[in-house]
Amino acid sequence: MPGLLERNRTTTVLECLIICGLAIVPLFLTFPYRVNIFLSYEGAYRMYLGQVPYKDFGTPLGFGFWLVPSLFFKLFGPHMMSLVKAQVFMNILGGFAFRSMMRSLNVQPIIRLLSILVFAISYSFFNFWPWYNHSVIVYEFVGLAFLLAALNREYKQAWIVYIQLFLSATFLFLSFFTKQDGGGLGLLLALALLVYGCIQDRKYLRLGIFIASYLIIALAVFLPFQKYNIGYWFNHGQPPHNSRLSVADFADAIMGESQWIKFYLVLILLLLIPAIKQFSKTWEDRNFMLFTLLTLGILAEAALFQVTSYTPPDNNIFFHSFAFALIASLLTSQLHIKLDGWKAIIAGACLVLLWWSGTYWKYIDRVFARFLPGKEVANVSPTGENVVSKHNFMINLDTTDVPTSEWVFTSIKGFEKMYMPPSTVHGMEKVLAWKAVNFQGKMPKVLNMTELTPLAYAMPYQLETGSNYPLWYHLGVGMFNKQLQLFTRKVQRQEYDIVMYEYAPTLNNFFPFALRETLQQHYRLADSFLAPRRPTNANIEVYVRKNDTTDWETLQYSESK
Known part of the structure; x- marks a missing residue:
């Protein structure tokens, strides 16, 4: 016993x-x-x-x-x-x-x-x-x-x-x-x-x-x-x-x-x-x-x-x-x-770990890739022959893609320990600099139709509320035509100081396409930068009122602001 x-x-x-x-x-x-x-x-x-x-x-x-x-x-x-x-x-x-x-x-x-x-290893890890x-x-x-x-x-x-x-x-x-x-x-x-x-x-x-x-x-x-x-x-x-x-x-x-x-x-x-x-x-x-x-x-x-x-x-x-x-x-x-006993535990654990090795190998592989032969992608061999392998047999024609190896960290609060495309970080910094220049001590009225929702905390700005206001903007999923009409009227009346819209052309109205057309009519496109997605096939567009004369090329981000 x-x-x-x-x-x-x-x-x-x-x-x-x-x-x-x-x-x-x-x-x-x-x-x-x-x-x-x-x-x-x-x-x-x-x-x-x-x-x-x-x-x-x-x-x-x-x-x-x-x-x-x-x-x-x-x-x-x-x-x-x-x-x-x-x-x-x-x-x-x-x-x-x-x-x-x-x-x-x-x-x-x-x-x-x-x-x-x-x-744990197949579902939680x-x-x-x-x-x-x-x-x-x-x-x-x-x-x-x-x-x-x-x-x-x-x-x-x-x-x-x-x-x-x-x-x-x-x-x-x-x-x-x-x-x-x-x-x-x-x-x-x-x-x-x-x-x-x-x-x-x-x-x-x-x-x-x-x-x-x-x-x-x-x-x-x-x-x-x-x-x-x-x-x-x-x-x-x-x-x-x-x-x-x-x-x-x-x-x-x-x-x-x-x-x-x-x-x-x-x-x-x-x-x-x-x-x-x-x-x-x-x-x-x-x-x-x-x-x-x-x-x-x-x-x-x-x-x-x-x-x-x-x-x-x-x-x-x-x-x-x-x-x-x-x-x-x-x-x-x-x-x-x-x-019974340790032999059964060890043998069983080894079999399970072999079975589900795919869930953890990709993390180990990042270390092994530094010194294991064959991990590098070569196009030409030392003898001058063309090399075709599983790493390069397809040619990537996407010139907009930014691999995660080139992503960077940011000091913007709320985003700590997160890395994103440099374009995304620089774009957010410009938005914060715009706010610091034009709304010192005040909150701008913002419509943020992007994946960068922590900006509400970083800027900060007041989130809109109401029983008819959607939590997110995917047309047909998180919002519907009733809400689209609401935002269309607001944009037409230029109620927002700044609108950040994410244009993802390969996604079905992930952010409603019709609203982008209204924005282009009633606002000025001030900036555009990559959305933090993989692959980087979406852009975040920044719209300001047409009478906003801020020169976005000269905006400089400062943490003290």
Whole structure:
């Protein structure tokens, strides 16, 4: 018994080290400016200032996504690196939620340890920045962790189970109020697990408590915002929003892609044949049934989530660790493999690290590239022959691209430890210098339709508010024709002292093209510089009133200003 306890303590310590150790890596790094991170920043910054969602700004999402980033802005200030710290917390939270689920399902300690390693390295490690398609899953996992604890752990006091059901409902609603698709799928999975548990032990009160808790929490959140037009903003497929439920898209994604999901599904079904043959006995095995239902539900959710939330393309890979845990448990049971001791831990960890080497190799490769032969790109060999290799077989004709190796850091507050194209940094400095020259001690009226949302803190300037004001400007996604008409009228009346517009011609109205045409008619283009994107295929255009005579060529940035 002491030996078993000692091994459990060892695996517990290793699990905590994996979850926390891999999560804190970003705290020691510097970063290129992240594409689309402007949305995470502005929502958190507005809430940091005390603005109320739907009252002061509209968003087609719930505001659950910005709760943690805004809290970290309060703790560490509204800096881009505060978002990284917020994501470190989310990665740790997700890791321990997954660990809790594996514990509730009584997964063998070593398989649980290796599954946590798979979870951390395949899903958490490379998520350095907060994004709603990740946060929705983390909140779901926390809710499922509380639910499985209530269903599959023995508690002498019933009130503990009821509290866990309430907490499960709270986090699953928070998941829904972060992103509707992932949160809705998470709720369906939770109900499936709960219905099985209640039928299996004939205790239906828990189902009633969970549903009542979820409805009470939902009403408590939605009702206060009814007067702020939450029904217009909150996207459940109604106009002016676009429904993403397309049978053709689901068929294309599942049948034409989803190789890992289908591979896991086929392997799991093969391993379940013995259990299916004696289904009545399997049905009574509560632990086995919950584990199987959870894993199959996660695979189904991942298959659907990749269609309803299609960016970034790998945001659904949370399923790997669940499939690995179930497959490893079934294989070791059917093949009578005993996993015990350090040899099993080391061998298993090496195999997992080899399997997922792609997630960390690119960071190691930056070091190896300095001295490993073959990393340099040569066009001509020492003998004068033309050299064609995997590094240069295609000719890059994009003359505007600025590789990240040439990006630079800036001292502008809010952007610390971030590097961007030199053109972007110089352009921001000119904007700050313009403000210092023309608005000493005053705030200009600014419309910032770019990814450089921290400028609101750096300049600073007053953010516009209103229940009809969009949090971000992607036409058809974050704003609609009603808001486009609003901004068009404001530009025509020249209400803004300066307008920063990001022109991204390859993106579909990422910032509405029609407004650019209005700007060109009623404002003067004072400057243009690269947007901080990879590849650098978008420009930030700076417009000022036509009577503004500032000479932008002579503007000089000074930190003291």
